[in-house]
Amino acid sequence: MEQKIKLLKIYDMLVKESDETHPLSTYDIIEKLAKQGIKVERKTLYDDINLLNANGFEVKQTREKCNMYYVEKRVFDIAEVRILMDAVQAASFITPSKTKILVDKIATLAGPLKGEVVKRNIAVFDTTKHTNENIYLNVFTLNEAIINHKKISFEYFRLDARGRRVRRNAEKRVYTVSPLATLLSGDNYYLVCVTDSHPDVISNYRVDRMDDVRTLPQDIKVADKFLDFDIRKQKKQLFGMFLGERRDVTMQIDKNLVEAVYDKFGAKTRLTPYSDKYRFTAEVQISDMFFGWCFSLGSGLKILAPREICLLYRSRLLDRLKELPEND
Numbered sequence: 236m237e238q239k240i241k242l243l244k245i246y247d248m249l250v251k252e253s254d255e256t257h258p259l260s261t262y263d264i265i266e267k268l269a270k271q272g273i274k275v276e277r278k279t280l281y282d283d284i285n286l287l288n289a290n291g292f293e294v295k296q297t298r299e300k301c302n303m304y305y306v307e308k309r310v311f312d313i314a315e316v317r318i319l320m321d322a323v324q325a326a327s328f329i330t331p332s333k334t335k336i337l338v339d340k341i342a343t344l345a346g347p348l349k350g351e352v353v354k355r356n357i358a359v360f361d362t363t364k365h366t367n368e369n370i371y372l373n374v375f376t377l378n379e380a381i382i383n384h385k386k387i388s389f390e391y392f393r394l395d396a397r398g399r400r401v402r403r404n405a406e407k408r409v410y411t412v413s414p415l416a417t418l419l420s421g422d423n424y425y426l427v428c429v430t431d432s433h434p435d436v437i438s439n440y441r442v443d444r445m446d447d448v449r450t451l452p453q454d455i456k457v458a459d460k461f462l463d464f465d466i467r468k469q470k471k472q473l474f475g476m477f478l479g480e481r482r483d484v485t486m487q488i489d490k491n492l493v494e495a496v497y498d499k500f501g502a503k504t505r506l507t508p509y510s511d512k513y514r515f516t517a518e519v520q521i522s523d524m525f526f527g528w529c530f531s532l533g534s535g536l537k538i539l540a541p542r543e544i545c546l547l548y549r550s551r552l553l554d555r556l557k558e559l560p561e562n563d
Contacts, residue, residue, distance in 0.1 A: 284296070330366055370442060437461070488535055
């Protein structure tokens with residue numbers, strides 16, 4: 236039986252333990268295989284390497300005191316591995332312990348030596364990490380339910396002033412929802428879903444705030460208007476995952492804010508020149524987070540329509556001004 240998986244074992248060994256600066260000798264490979272209960276002769280190993288190369292599994296060979304073998308071509312190059320590692324380091328929803336495990340796994344994609352070099356030079360992000368160690372399990376359960384078109388249930392909590400978990404909605408602690416997608420927004424990972432209690436709106440829940448996530452036997456059931464749900468469109472509409480009424484809003488911006496608009500709504504946003512400015516219309520969810528984004532762009536952005544949104548934005552700004560202390 237071990238002979239049937241010998242080729243797989245050889246290639247897996249070379250992928251994980253070799254590169255152009257750290258090749259494995261014929262004797263290294265034979266010894267490592269022997270420890271796994273697989274006996275191979277030197278001549279047979281040559282034939283095995285040739286068979287791998289003949290079938291598209293490229294193994295490089297150099298000659299020193301004996302033949303040396305390594306795998307050079309990998310699924311991910313160094314730049315791609317570094318990007319993945321930095322993304323994990325910067326992600327708040329991944330706990331410190333899970334971050335270390337995942338970074339170690341990603342490093343192996345670059346090969347044994349290069350992976351260690353990349354790990355030693357990785358950036359240390361000043362990121363506040365969450366503490367829910369069930370995040371992996373939650374993500375797995377949620378995505379399995381989405382794939383299998385099943386409802387889920389979960390408990391939801393918040394943190395009090397002492398950092399302790401407090402159940403949200405104590406009178407009805409278990410939420411039953413039809414999951415639509417998982418979405419990374421800002422520093423957090425969210426479940427986008429339709430709840431049984433509010434079937435006419437899209438709801439969002441932080442995955443790191445979920446406990447006891449379970450897949451239910453019932454099939455997902457949503458209103459017809461959600462059957463063509465597009466997660467890409469949802470991402471553009473959302474501001475900090477706060478719920479709000481969806482509206483088409485027309486805005487005017489100074490030319491120096493073009494990139495800020497593209498960063499939020501995508502490079503395909505249609506900008507129409509107007510004098511020395513640009514105008515555009517985007518579908519957004521009206522919320523304090525949307526108004527906060529508008530305010531962050533200062534006088535360079537102006538909401539033009541609908542009029543009631545303009546008045547609502549003005550009202551929110553006046554409310555904030557009233558809260559400021561007066562000068563003595």
